Amino acid sequence: MPELPEVEVFGQYIQATSLHKKIVKVTVQDERILENISADNLAEKLKNKSLQSLKRYGKYLFVRISGDDEIYLMLHFGMSGNVKYFRDIEQQPSHMRIRLEFENGYYLGIISQRLLGKVGIVDDLQKFLEDKELGGDALNIDFDTFKELLSHKRGNIKSALMDQHLMAGVGNIYSDEILFQSKIHPACDVSSLNLSQKKTIFQQMKQVLQIAIQCSSEPDNFPDEWLLRNRNVDAKCPRCGDNIMRTKISGRSAYFCPTCQKQ
DNA sequence: GGTAATGTTAGACT
DNA sequence: TAGTCTAACATTAC
Incomplete structure (x- = not known):
């Protein structure tokens, strides 16, 4: 799914479901979609923070993380990615690779069936885009x-x-x-x-x-x-x-x- | 069981 | 040298 329109819609979905909620736990089920960060480090960056706002650039989504430093959760969905906000852990989506747990008991699942997606932390948005040489x-x-x-x-x-x-x-x-x-x-x-x-x-x-x-x-x-x-x-x-x-x-x-x- | 699938990129090629 | 092309990546669904 994920070309520009899908990524835009995913952003709207995250905005409608997951902003301003304290993240109490981060579970990485498959580290292969992490880009330049360890599971522990990702959890550390997100724990006790909340998602604040969204920016989309091309097929990338950047979710601003609360705090004094301007850092973003970077999401790229590859050929088969998606996000899902859900409550019942028994009904978590298949191929979910990363899961954020919020204080209200809900989860945001990051799904990547074919593991071609990427998730990371970006602390310099401009530099990230330049490094990727995106138009x-x-x-x-x-x-x-x-x-x-x-x-x-x-x-x-x-x-x-x-x-x-x-x-x-x-x-x-x-x-x-x-x-x-x-x-x-x-x-x-x-x-x-x-x-x-x-x-x-x-x-x-x-x-x-x-x-x-x-x-x-x-x-x-x-x-x-x-x-x-x-x-x-x-x-x-x-x-x-x-x-x-x-x-x-x-x-x-x-x-x-x-x-x-x-x- | 073969094939194709919405992306990116390293390395081959021109 | 730089732009372009191909194969590979990993997994699932038909």
């Missing part, structure tokens, strides 16, 4: 910057949209939707795009991400004319009815309509 957040980037970035880029447009060094937040799923809405083939070479096509992609990127957030990133809520309502090889194009096709681009599955998205 601007996809929802904040302006067209002049977008255009400039693409002008130095080679290869296909789908990979460019997914390149977190160019801009942060778009992944495999949403790049498909952005290109479907833009009526541009995912394998299209960036250097062959004219100004008007770049403008369209830029506008669709903003629109697709914003609408996805408004839909709580639930595919069932997505507009009928979206590819993502039915992103599979048996689907028909919601625009022209042709068969949706799948191909490999940069090692990832790309779904597209061969009629609407000519190369």
Whole structure:
């Protein structure tokens, strides 16, 4: 799930459930998702503190931890992450790797089925983002910057949209939707795009991400004319009815309509 | 049992 | 040298 819209929704979820509650215990069930920190150290940083506020940057979520020092709980969800606020320990979610216990008896579980997510503590947000060499957040980037970035880029447009060094937040799923809405083939070479096509992609990127957030990133809520309502090889194009096709681009599955998205 | 899955990145390649 | 591409990571679900 977790591309920019999902991460934004996870942030809203944490905000609605888990802020300003004293953390009484931290349980790390699998240390493999920890980034540059030990389980003991993570627990020490969080114990007797509370979660204060949220910032999202690309696919990263930073949760401000209470206290004089400006430090953040960093969450990255990889390909299969999630968060869950729950009370009954008997019904804790499967694949939960880290669990915060609050004073009120509730828990916040950090789930990572495939262990590709990352959790850590960040004390210098600016430096963290620089070290990761992330581009601007996809929802904040302006067209002049977008255009400039693409002008130095080679290869296909789908990979460019997914390149977190160019801009942060778009992944495999949403790049498909952005290109479907833009009526541009995912394998299209960036250097062959004219100004008007770049403008369209830029506008669709903003629109697709914003609408996805408004839909709580639930595919069932997505507009009928979206590819993502039915992103599979048996689907028909919601625009022209042709068969949706799948191909490999940069090692990832790309779904597209061969009629609407000519190369 | 084979295949694919929404991300990132080290190392190979151009 | 720097940008691009590929394979690997670990696990589960179909």
